[in-house]
Amino acid sequence: MRYQATDSVALGNQLQQDEVEFASNRRRALRRLFRNRMSVLGLVIIFIYLFAAAFPGLLSPYDPIKQELENRLQPPSAKNLMGTDEFGRDVFARVLYGARLSIMVGLLAVASGGSIGFVIGMLAGYFGGTVDSVFMRAMDILLSLPGLILAIAIIAALGTGLTNVLIAIGIYNIPQFARMTRSTVLAVKDEDYVLAARTSGNNSWGVLVHHIFPNVWSAPLILATLRFSTAILIGAGLSFLGLGVNPPTPEWGAMLAASRGYLRVAPHLAFAYGLVLSVLVLGFNALGEGLRDVFDPRAVR
Amino acid sequence: MSSRILEVNDLVTRFHTQDGTVHAVNGVSFYLNEGDTLGIVGESGCGKSVTVLSILRLIPEPPAEVARGEALFDGQDLLRFSERELRKVRGGKIGLIFQDPMTSLNPVHTIGSQVSEVMREHLDISREQANRRVLELLDTVGIPDAAQRARDFPHQFSGGMRQRVMIAIALACNPRLLIADEPTTALDVTIQAQIIEQVKSLREQFGMTVIWITHDLGIVAGLANRVIVMYAGFVVEHAAVADLYADPRHPYTIGLLQSLPNLGEDEDERLVSIDGRPPDMLQEPSLCQFLPRCRYAIERCREELPILREVGDGHQVACWSDVRFEPQGQDL
């Protein structure tokens, strides 16, 4: 590799520039991803949770709903790994089925909201003009409420329950993705190959699908990793407030809320539910952090 | 002979990067007498800036590492100084000017406060005294309407004016040595000439010793009394200015001189550029770095690294081949 630098500062900049160039090489980026300790940590955590969510029955013989009132609020033991709750249900089993629910909420809410936002961003960025103004002003308005408050307002209108939680978090995710996609589309739109495609008579949709899409999908994907953790947190938060999934469904946030009353006599409940929720969120944050390091070493949050 | 003010011996600086170790400065030695103006010449990336910045530890460590050598300033080795001792030297006994005046001043502080700051750090003076001296200094370096301008921010100044401010900062504590790191490279030609004239007159006025780093041999000719030519982290030639122009002994120096436009001479005369690319600095050098581009290489050049040897009074060159400069325009 040829090296030229005017002085030490330029040298540093040059090295960073090289990093960016390398990062554009996808294979190399993938290798860096697996060398990055953060992202490996995140991937391992997520994999464990996915396994637990997929096969809860394999890991615990207990029914997460079935009550055993004579066996209430037992501390962790060999029989009940994480103890039992206020109705004598096995905490570990409820944790496992809760993982399934939380991951589903995160996945569906981010996927639906993200896709809608992605399409809006593509259209706004590519067509510009009125389309852009109308869409983006609408996004501004959605963003002018803090996320949880927006979700609460939507729940207030729709009522509680899993579907409405999904809708609320999905809507919350739309503007984030729309904004990011729009800015990447704007950056790509005037590249030579897009201009060439546009002037050589391809229609707008063709250009969007064949020339813009392949170049803008990766940034929203990284955003999705980071949004995933927020979605899970908001979902759990809504349930914690009693505005989300209704009991007796094993939902971590709802279970945490219930554990509040037993903090003095059975703190293991609060420890268990909070810990599993935190570690999953930590996993996605670590992966997102790692992805950002790998793909965009110069990004500042 | 006047006294040594700075003597650098066998300085080695490396940068440890993800792609490997960059050998930026490879055993550089030179000296400077009181009242000298030393030009350091070389293309970008040859290590000339890193050399002087290493002496004052102004390079980021890590990734940089000053691995070896000594830098005797008034007989004391700066490389063994603590950070606290070095701070007394920086801005106090040694003033610095940098390449890009547009980015070298802090955008959120006024010009006046940036000049007075260095005096408040090194000199035992009151705020009022410092402010008075700021106005004198700005006046001295040729900034009109100093009282008004001291309250302005850098973005309200042109590039040339900002470089004058930098000079004022460098001179504020009456340094014994002024290091100018390509101070005119980023400026227009006319402004460039003004700044050079300004430094010349200030040099007389303050009786300063100067190191002037540049890639422009033309500037050195009019300013310096001695020159070192650097290539790929090595000093390849060291001579008095007149000797270097009259009798260059290193193939690289010869190449540089041939690529210099001769104003006032035949307009048709072509510039000679040096073939080949600068070397890969990720390799630990074991042979002359100029070898791949050299037209005069002999067998010994492929066997061992040339050392700096005396070829005349105060004229040193690092080359095995005994090259003499062919007068320009004959075999071109």
Place this chain on the structure above:
Amino acid sequence: MLRIIVNRLLLAIPVLVGVTLLVFLILHSVPGDPVATFYGMDLAPGDDLEAMRNELGLDRPLSAQYLDFLWQAVQGDLGNSIKTRRPVLQDLSQGVVNTAQLAMASIFIAIVVGMSLGILAAYKAYSIWDNISLSVSLFGISLPVFWIGLLLIWLMSVKLALLPSGGKGDWRNLILPALTLSLASIAVISRVTRASLLEILNEDYIRTARSKGLSGLVIMLRHTLPNGIFPVITVVGLQFGYLLAGTVLVETVFSWPGLGRYLVDAIKFRDYPVVQGGVLIVAVVFVVINLLVDILYYALNPRLRTAERG
């Protein structure tokens, strides 16, 4: 400067209108009869619904209803609570004060601690301290605020019996909720501060400052921080929004009688005028905070500040 403030104010107006419209539309899309929804009438079979709608203006087009709502809101009339039958604003006012107290204390802690940690991490970049601060902040943004709250109650109230576990009393009641609420913001602010300062430390003028022989601390505080503060200001503004949202959760954990708790209770009671009023207050505060942050951003930047007289 004044022109910029006026400009920003004008830009905030459409956003405010948009937010009120959003809140209005969300809550008027509630299934069921708006007479019952918003006025809490116990409808008897024989009631003349038409007449009541007409009396309340609910038979008019939605746009006209929105304008009425907006006009009344501007005058401070957010309707009456279904539950207490008192004006919403009167019911919420104490909650607003309590929430403001909590939010202010939290953002203060977040700014002071977050920026200090960020400055320390940048000052000792790539050292063990830096790594510790990175790990701590990763936890800070990952741990759910309501769990941190429960853990703190367990530790400080149940185990150590040092601080009250909730409710509103003297300053000691404020410590745990404010601390809980500030943790995530501390993490974010410290990370942004660090990243921004590290970027500034690469600037040429920092090398100039070093060439003047200034100490590391002076370079950090006088030369680096004032230039690196701008992303921090932006993020503090954003954090204030997250923090406002977080008050809802923290107030529930610590039984803090703030706006958030009223809001959640109102939703459970289907007291829609209160929900509408509460969300609206949060939205307006959020917009105003962002506006203030914008203005502060300009006020601190000499390049923008002097642009007009230059």
